[in-house]
Amino acid sequence: EAGVTQFPSHSVIEKGQTVTLRCDPISGHDNLYWYRRVMGKEIKFLLHFVKESKQDESGMPNNRFLAERTGGTYSTLKVQPAELEDSGVYFCASSRDGWDPENTEAFFGQGTRLTVV
């Protein structure tokens, strides 16, 4: 079974540019999560999709960040325009069932390292 896949693995962009990160969850997982670690700080939750719907986006830092999951399969996270403080590692995770505690373990991708210069 393929794991969670994220593209690209690294991205270096200039301040003010736009970057789009992609996440392909494990097949059959309805729940998809975005997290990030910036400036060596703790890993922080950004948002949670259930299929194509945003279930919880309380962790999104501001309106420069837009996440989509059209069709309930892969998800994209767009940063527009990027700022220096957006540099960090963005992780995507998926889980089979967000409501059944016995099946809520989330599996993470390897992350996208974003550097804004």
Place this chain on the structure above:
Amino acid sequence: DAKTTQPTSMDCAEGRAANLPCNHSTISGNEYVYWYRQIHSQGPQYIIHGLKNNETNEMASLIITEDRKSSTLILPHATLRDTAVYYCIVSYHPNTGNQFYFGTGTSLTVIP
């Protein structure tokens, strides 16, 4: 904010059991205890989770105290590849699914 307290760092001799403690005194009745680890800059790796009973899988054992205010992750025979940051997380939101608060974790170093 993280709802758990873990030691900042620990050492363990290779081949010995690594016992990683976690305090979660404010855990609520429907919250599970999850353990993840992060090796270098890889994505967090799921290890185990449980509610109140002790759990064991191929990677580790999870011992939860009867009052559920603390737990211990046990790696029975630590290897050098187990060197990582280990995160103890309590979470479960019945209405919104799961959101994990990672905290700072315990940096485990397995010594040859």
